[in-house]
Amino acid sequence: MAVDKSEMLTSIANASSLTELEDLRVAYLGRKGSVTQSLKAIGGMPPSERGEAGKAANALRLEIEAALSAKEGELSRAEVESALSTPMDVTAPGEAPRLGHRHPVSVVLEELVDLFWQMGYQVAEGPEVETEWHNFEALLVGKDHPARDMQDTFYLEEAHLPRTHTSAVQIRYMQEHKGDLPIRIVAPGKVYRNEDEDARHSWSFYQIEGLVVDQGISLSDLKGTLEQMMRGILGENTKVRLRSNYFPYTEPSVEMDATCVICAGSGKLAGKVCHLCSGTGWLELGGAGMVHPQVLRNVGIDPEIYSGFAFGFGPERLAAIKYGVDDVREFWRPNFKFLEQF
Numbered sequence: 018m019a020v021d022k023s024e025m026l027t028s029i030a031n032a033s034s035l036t037e038l039e040d041l042r043v044a045y046l047g048r049k050g051s052v053t054q055s056l057k058a059i060g061g062m063p064p065s066e067r068g069e070a071g072k073a074a075n076a077l078r079l080e081i082e083a084a085l086s087a088k089e090g091e092l093s094r095a096e097v098e099s100a101l102s103t104p105m106d107v108t109a110p111g112e113a114p115r116l117g118h119r120h121p122v123s124v125v126l127e128e129l130v131d132l133f134w135q136m137g138y139q140v141a142e143g144p145e146v147e148t149e150w151h152n153f154e155a156l157l158v159g160k161d162h163p164a165r166d167m168q169d170t171f172y173l174e175e176a177h178l179p180r181t182h183t184s185a186v187q188i189r190y191m192q193e194h195k196g197d198l199p200i201r202i203v204a205p206g207k208v209y210r211n212e213d214e215d216a217r218h219s220w221s222f223y224q225i226e227g228l229v230v231d232q233g234i235s236l237s238d239l240k241g242t243l244e245q246m247m248r249g250i251l252g253e254n255t256k257v258r259l260r261s262n263y264f265p266y267t268e269p270s271v272e273m274d275a276t277c278v279i280c281a282g283s284g285k286l287a288g289k290v291c292h293l294c295s296g297t298g299w300l301e302l303g304g305a306g307m308v309h310p311q312v313l314r315n316v317g318i319d320p321e322i323y324s325g326f327a328f329g330f331g332p333e334r335l336a337a338i339k340y341g342v343d344d345v346r347e348f349w350r351p352n353f354k355f356l357e358q359f
């Protein structure tokens with residue numbers, strides 16, 4: 018096959034850019050390139066001619082390869098040199114990097130932490146893998162207590178489990194600080210449960226726990242604190258009501274509701290039943306109560322001298338309410354179209 022070596026070498030020598038050189042490489046050495054074709058043609062020659070022709074074609078391939086790589090070195094050096102000798106235009110617009118932003122649930126958590134910080138609270142943290150004792154027993158949820166069913170979960174070895182609520186942090190913090198009262202903490206963090214997923218439930222979610230222990234703490238302190246917090250997060254006109262409930266670790270126990278952010282507590286929206294609160298005017302937000310005296314005893318605090326309140330609620334639900342999101346699962350999907358709205 019006729020391939021003109023000197024013509025190829027001249028074209029390589031005259032290439033003026035790396036792109037042009039790449040086109041030549043494809044034209045000569047690519048799958049359909051002329052050198053490749055002449056190598057392939059050898060198979061069809063009479064055996065006596067193959068040896069000579071093969072040697073020649075291989076030598077040609079090597080020579081072309083060497084010429085291409087020498088020219089490539091020359092051209093890239095030239096490109097770098099010309100870039101270096103061109104003065105930089107400091108007024109040219111920069112390329113803006115794509116910046117992320119805080120996740121809506123983080124925004125709400127930070128707002129909450131900030132509100133409590135202003136009320137003199139510290140932020141406490143605990144491990145996500147807890148002992149059964151911290152997560153349940155110390156909070157008066159014994160092995161056979163029916164309240165364990167409400168927080169059905171996965172168990173790990175040796176009486177450990179992924180914590181089912183941030184209430185475990187109360188126990189750890191009181192044990193560590195019982196000699197250093199009063200206590201005023203909030204504990205945000207992730208919790209894990211064996212849940213069937215739906216628009217309002219997920220196997221892993223955030224909670225924020227609060228705990229105050231001091232002399233003379235009463236239910237009205239709890240109500241005032243929750244009201245202050247809800248006004249800060251949902252708006253100045255928000256009202257809070259407490260309803261009777263049951264948790265093993267508080268006595269009395271309450272459920273905390275806030276006035277609906279959409280219908281402002283009226284239960285009606287443009288003459289129809291409000292879809293967020295289903296017409297009740299109230300939104301259920303979390304649990305709370307006065308710390309059970311036996312819980313204080315369990316960590317070595319004397320309930321004859323000290324009392325306390327505690328509360329726990331879910332920032333995802335708060336974020337969903339605040340931003341009008343129907344399905345909390347959206348928060349944890351890698352869906353930028355959704356997340357970028359906040």
Ligand code: DAH
Pocket residue numbers: 181182183184226227264266267303304305306307326327328329330
């Ligand atoms: N731990 C409860 C839950 O996960 C919430 C809760 C209720 C926390 C009452 C408290 C409390 O501190 O006093 O459902």
